[in-house]
Each structure stands twice: as structure tokens, then as C-alpha cells.
Amino acid sequence: QKEVEQDPGPLSVPEGAIVSLNCTYSNSAFQYFMWYRQYSRKGPELLMYTYSSGNKEDGRFTAQVDKSSKYISLFIRDSQPSDSATYLCAMSVDAGGTSYGKLTFGQGTILTVHP
């Protein structure tokens, strides 16, 4: 069993829809949580970063972490065709109050937003 599980999709939604992307994890040492977005033939880029349970909002994006359930989510409101990409959740362990940056990724969810 992988440490981080993510439904690979693909997920297809109409423009304007609310998108929900999810990951579960088994390693309770994970304390830092990220969502990266990857366009085709490009490297991933960081979208959201959080280290505490609860919600963090940035524009149309909301990251949610539930450490008790070992579950994280990314919500995209008013989705746009330009949001079409692969979304990767990533996590890292605490190393004395910080992270070394050794990331463990989910498989990635392929999202298509059609006009």
C-alpha cells in the first residue's frame, strides 16, 4: 500500500463547476501538506501549502487538512478551462519544526474543465 493515495481520475467537469480533489495518507509523521499543479510536458508548480488542520484559502482555491482522518482536499471554485492539468498532492515529515523537503507525492488527478 502506498503512503499517499490519490484517485487518478480522469475528472471532467463543465466550466464554472466546483472541483473537489482528495488524498489520503497512512504515515502520521506527515505534517506538511501541499498541492502542486502540473500542465502537460511541464514541471509541477506549487499551488497551496499548509501545515495545520483546517482550511486555507487562496483566491478560487481552498486547501483542507484533517490530520485526525489523514485526509486532505483541494477545492477549486468557478473552475476554468485553464485549470485543466494534473493535480498532485504532496507531503513531508516534520524534522524538528521544519521540513527537509523530501516530498512524497500522490499519483496525481487529471482534471479537464470543458467550456
Added chain:
Amino acid sequence: GAGVSQSPSNKVTEKGKDVELRCDPISGHTALYWYRQSLGQGLEFLIYFQGNSAPDKSGLPSDRFSAERTGGSVSTLTIQRTQQEDSAVYLCASSSPARSADEQYFGPGTRLTVT
């Protein structure tokens, strides 16, 4: 400013040959990471360099893989006696000492095909 650059962008090699992949991190970034992205395996950590410290090689899949970082900047990932299962996209990332190590900037990757 300039992002992380990788070369070559594509590499086709015959089984059994050695290959070298190059990464130029963002200027001033002290941490450098190599990942491998393949179908079915997602994005996997390979190796991590931080300043002058000994690298964390815990993700290297076999002793055919090695990496070095010269002068704290450019890094080379070498795969000896390539096998077909080495076919993947090899991604390099760097992070700034002024930010979280989890905030990584990725290059576009080198797509390696072993025939």
C-alpha cells in the same frame, strides 16, 4: 528571473548505455532535488542535496544511479547500464534557504526513453 533548467529535454538511448542528465537550479537556491515520474509510479523522490552536507540518497532505486552537485550549483544525474524500466521523466527541483524546503521550483524535466 530564470527558472530551473534541465538538459537534454529528451533522450533516447539503447539498453545498456550510460546517460547523464543535467540540472541548473535557480541562482541562490541551496537545496536541489531529483525526482522520477513514470506511469504507474507517480512522482518518486530520488536524491536531495543541501549546501555542503552529504546528500540524502535514500530514494535511488539501485547502484546504477548516482548524482553529484558541483560547486553547490549544477547537478548531474547519471544512470549506468540503462534498463527499459528506467524510461521515465526525470525532474529536478530547487528551493530557497529563505523559504520552506517544501516550496520547490521544478524544471521541465528530461524525458528518457530506453529502447
